[in-house]
Amino acid sequence: MPPDAAQATQAAGTEGVPAGALAGWYTRLCRRLARGCMWLGIFGIVALICAVSWQVFGRYVLNSTPTWAESLALLLVLYVTMLGTAVGVRDAGHIGLESFLVLAPEGVRLKMEYLIHALVLAFGAAMAWNCVYLAQSVWSYRLPTLWISEGWKYVPAAVSGVLIVLFSIEHLVALARGTEVEPSWS
Template sequence: MNEKVASWRSVLRLWIDRLNSVAALICHGLLVIITTITVAQVFLRFALNSPTSWSEEVALLCLIWFGLLAVAIGIRRHEHVAITFFRDLLPGPLATALDVLAQLAMGYFMFTVMLHAGDLIKLVGVQVLPASSLPKSLLYLPTIVGGTLGTLNAAANLLLGDIAPEPLDSTETSNAN
């Protein structure tokens, strides 16, 4: 039985980490797009006095996608802002319980975001963004994608026992200074 559980956990860890790697690659690509569009827009506006009308909308759209994917990836990697002062004062079992509660709260929040995203998409219907003529629903679609990934990451952290990040040891903190 333990071999089956270990096998199941390793498969889950492999797939969730692959999914997050793909999301991270998408985030890297989005940053390149945002930077390229912004630099091009600044050059066109100030050097050639011929700005584009669509660049701000497309950069904003990419930024929204980037933000929601990055939040979801951060759940898996435990890279969110956390106040660990109180948790570190607690004895081991209580600290672990607090970490489980934090994962449950993040998972619930991301599930709620995902759940209500469809309402936003229905609300905008077939509207388009004025400058780029892209569907306005593209602004709200990342809430479904990011919410789903965030929910999956919180669930995976709980199922795999990846609850709290490893504390820095004294050699790492002294090397950072």
């Protein structure tokens, strides 16, 4: 085995699998997850529009406001927003500190990009951990209008935190390889 291939295999941590192949697999996984989140977000927005439309129709046409529609709309907003946030981290669609980095020397820029992605990763991990804790603490309570657990309000933030961690790892690997993370829809 050539020395470069042996180093790539050792870097991957798996016998016989080059680091580039493992990184490519991970990137494809993250892209699929992000696309899935976007499709769920689209369906969530459609469901949100339907719930709000039904609420308006019930209020002004039937003169009987469906109480569940508002609660469902609020819950859907949480899901759509949190999934969109995670995809925004992956596709670098968020407002970032990188705008000042274009003026920095290459070495400083690279170190700062590592720091930024590491901090985003830590934030995602803290968000996931704490939202799982919150969901567990209120799981026995019920949302009276939807007849589901109150914990479902914290599930999207926990899932988003896990996705943010995965997508931040993808960015750190891309930085280490000297590549860019391609947007999910490219």
